[in-house]
Amino acid sequence: MIGDFIDGPLWYFSAAVFLLGVIWRLIAILRIGVTVDLSVARSSGAGGALRTLFSRSLPRRPVLTRGKLQFVAGYMFHLGLFALLFLAQPHVEFISRRITGFGWTTLPHWGFMLVSEAAFAGLLLLLLYRLMHPVTRLISRAGDYAASLLVFLVMLSGCLALARAYEPLRLLHLLLAELLLIYFPFSTLMHAFTFAVSRGYTGAGMARKGVNA
Amino acid sequence: MYRPVSRTASSLLLLLVVILAPVPGGGASANNREEGIQVPNPGTDLWREVRKRQQPPLAGVKPPLNGAPGVDLWMEIERSKLSPVGSTQVKSVDSGTLINPFGDEWRRFRMEWLVPYGGYAVAGMFLLVVLFYLIRGRVPIHAGPSDKRLPRYTVYERMIHWFIAAIFLFLALTGLTMLLGRSLLIPLIGAEAFSLLASASKEGHNLFGPLFLLALALIFFRFVRRNIYQRGDLTWLLRGGGLIGSRHVPSNFFNMGEKSMFWMLVLVGGVTAVSGVILVFPVLGQGREIMALSHVAHAITALTMILVIIGHIYIGSVGMEGAIEGMTTGYCDLNWAREHHDWWAERCENNGEVITVEEAFEAEGFTPGAPKHHRPAGETAE
Amino acid sequence: MARMKFYCDAERCIECNGCVTACKNENEVPWGVNRRRVVTIKDGVPGERSLSVACMHCSDAPCAAVCPVDCFYTTDDGVVLHDKDICIGCGYCFYACPFGAPQFPADGAFATRGKMDKCTFCAGGPEADNSAEEFRKYGSNRLAEGKLPLCAEMCSTKALLAGDADVLSEIYRKRIVNRAGRVLQRGVPYQNATLRSPSGLKGKASSLE
Known part of the structure; x- marks a missing residue:
């Protein structure tokens, strides 16, 4: 009964909320527009936008020396989660059955083990860092904890x-994932999409000024 | 392997055997035939037969020359027990081993020793802690809480502490579920519900297990220098860490008990983690004996850790005033440090590391553990 | 009630693996799982013997004792069965079993240990007899149809016997008496008696029946 609801209507509802919410948020951001820059551009903004999109993934030396662990844990968590989400066998099966109709290569046993360990270690360490470090604790709001906790629970x-x-365990996982999908567009989890917008904007602005950022 | 033997040679051999055969048996064989031959009861389990053979033979009793052939074969298999003795078309781990008597020893260990005594030990430790609290009460800061703080643990140190703490708690709970669930939980929630719980526990335990190894490594490299034994630790031990007598025993950043717990965690926990890795990857080709031995090591070391950690959690939280602040806020009360880690406190004071509670608050932002009246006016918990 | 047992006669087993094949086919066991295997001792040297091994359906089964979720049960026929809905695939039964009977299919997301699979004495599982669900999980339920396990039924030399322990005892006793008698007559220890009486079928178990 409740299982059918989680497996059926709630799944479609949450997927719709996720999709429409993300699109709505992105359109809202893009509609803000860019202030007109009247100065002569020193170079094209597009190239800078593209470069910054990737270059900002690499830690800079002064930042790296200040906190190695966040970077290591951050990479472990994000890469691990991405691999888990799109390459774990049950997920590929699910996506293939429910969404795309086709699947792709999945992680081998050892690969799955490795990425899930990395993701768990990274998330736990980052969550603890958020709790322990005075600065991150000060700037963290309930929404940040909710997002971290929800991802951890999923x-x-x-x-x-x-x-x-x-079946109950699968449904629990699915229910939490659906809650995450519903929560996603209205929280800081949107950074999964908005990071590209913000990096692109910064990169383009800097490139127009001739700064290699 | 075989040299072809010529027809003549084999005929000669045959002749030899035929001639010599009646000699050793002599006349006895004729009598035996009439009296009936010693036939073991084939209805008994083969396994029971083998177990019987494991008992030492009675002195002076020679096995019958014409012993039951089936049992002789099993005896032979049993004698060479720790190596695969046979060959088989079925290619899998240990498939050539006909019989594995070690399994029964492992069964006896788990069912007659581990489950009951392990359960009693954990329950007993809880009781002991409760009793200790009732008798001894919370250890107070005798001089009372001060308005001075000492920085005790950095952000990184607190992070890795709670990292290993979270992993350990999860592993201990899931492990105990699998160990004691059959006796304690199945009567309460039924086999189906417990099966679900046990499966979740097993998968969670397997996944989080390797993380413990990582956390242990982080803890080891961070804290090893402060945990090297030094002069004065023996005094601490001899006086039971202050339990015997009324005076506190001087100690450094970590006292003798904490150091011992650290080394216990590193050594015993290392065994637990490594044996766990052996158990969690059954695809590496390790045999049953290795797995069963790993399980024995895993269970004993894990239970040891659980017992010690129960004590650690008690003394770190409700058992002692001012103990937990160092691990939550990073700062400890100066009076607490003077009373429990006086050498370290003295050194910090000489180095001028003492700060006021307001400074600690500023450095640390909101400190959940700080007493309310020390919080500067105008600030709220949010 | 009957107490069902297997008995494998090492003097008769010719290592044809017919029982293994019969079992795999009858029960459609998962890939990588062999409920029955033939082990050869002293392969290629004098005294070579083969034995077909599967779950021996112990009266005091170590697997059932150590199972953390208590998924084993013994039927009225003395057959040790397990419930795959309860099994969590921990592998403890495999450590405890002297015969290496429990097998684990590469199952689940980790592809390490799925639910345990072992010989059921062709008696299925806790589901309704001969239901599709039962067949999918445990394979054939021949016992419910009044038949004995296919491995024993297929054995070409009647080395592998299955059935009530008393009946098996009687058959095996006859064979033993017969063989030991022949050997004793020549005064050779049975283990070393590689040469048989040359008088055709006389003296073999089959000649008595």
Whole structure:
């Protein structure tokens, strides 16, 4: 009964909320527009935007020396989560069955183990850093904790359901994932999409000024 | 392997055997035939037969020359127990081993020793802690809380502490679920619900297990220097860490008990983690004996850690006033430091590391553990 | 009630692996799982013997004792079965079993250990007899149809016997008496008696029946 609801209507509802919400948020951001820059551009903004999109993924030396752990943990978590989301066998099966109709290569056993360990370690360390460091604690709001906690719970429930033999465990994982999808567009989790906008904007602005940022 | 033997040679051999055969048996064989031959009861389990063979033979009793052939074969298999003795078309781990008597020893260990005594030990430790609290009460800061603070743990140190703490708690809970669930939980929630719980525990335990190794490594490299034993630690031990007598025993950043817990965690926890890795990857080709031995090591070391950590959690939280602040806020009360880690406190005071509670508050932002009246006016918890 | 047992006669087993094949085919066991295997001792040297091994359906089964979720049960026929809905694939039964009977399919997202699979004495599982669900999980339920396990039924030399322990005892006793008698007559320890009486079928178990 409740299982059918989670598996059926709620899944479609949450997917719709996620999709429409993300599009709505992105359009809203893009509609803000850019203030007209009357100065003569020193170079094209597009190239700078593209470069910054990737170059900002690399830590800079002074930042790196200040906090190695955040970078290591951050990379572990984000790469691990991305690999888990799109390359774990159950996920590919799910995506293939529900969304795309086709699947792709999945991670081997050892690869799955590696990325899930990395993702869990990274998330736990980052969450603790947020709690322990005075600055991050000061700037963190309830929404940040909610997002971290929700992602952690989704990952944990997924890990508990790994035997793939118990319907309640799968439904719990699915329910939490659906809650995450619904919460996603209205929270800081949107950074998964907006990072590109913000980096592109910064990069383009800097490139027009002739700054290699 | 075989040299072809010529027809003549084999005929000669045959002749030899035929001639010599009646000699050793002599006349006895004729009598035996009439009396009936010793036939073991084939209805008994083969396994029971083998277990019987494991008992030392009675002195002076020779096995019958014409012993039951089936049992002799099993005996032979049993004698060479720790190596695969046979060959088989089925290619998998240990598939050539006909019989594995170690499994029964492992069963006895788990069912007669580990589950009951492990359960009693954990329950007993809880009781002990409660009793200790009732008798001894919370250890106070005798001089009372001061308005001075000492920086005790950095952000990174607190991070890795809570990292390993979270992982350890999760692993301990899931592990105990699998160990004691059959006796404690199945009668309460039924087999189906417990199966779900146990499966979740197993998968979670398997996934978080390797993280413990990582966390342990982080803890080790960060804290090892402060945990090297030094002069004065023996005194601490001899006086039971202040339990015996009323005076506190001087100690450094970590006292003898904390150092011992650190080394216990590193050594015992290392065994737990490594044996766990052996258990968690059954695809590496390790045999049953290795797995069962790993399980024994894993269970004993993990239980040891759980018992010690229960004590650690008690003394770090409700058991002692001012103990937990160092790990939550990063700063400890000066009076607490003087009473429990006086050598370290003295050194910090000489180095001028003492700050006021307001400074600690400023450096640390909002400190959840700080007493309310020390919070500067105008600031709220949010 | 009957107490079902397997018995494999090492003197008769010719290592044809017919039982293994019969079992795999009858029960459609998962890939990588062999509920039955033939082990050859002293392969290629004098005294070579083969034995077909699967779950021996112990009266005091170590697997059932150590199972953390208590998924094993013994039927009225003395067959040790397990419930795959309860099993969590921990592998403890595999450590405890002397015969290496429990097998684990590469299942689940981790592809390490799925639900345990072992010989059911062709008696299925806790589901309704001969239901599709039962067949999918445990394979054939021949016992419910009044038949014995296919491995034993297929054994070409009747080395592998399955059935009530008392009946098996009687058959095996006859064979033993017969063989030991022949050997004793020549005074050779049975283990070393590689040369048989040359008088055709006389003295072999089959000649008595």
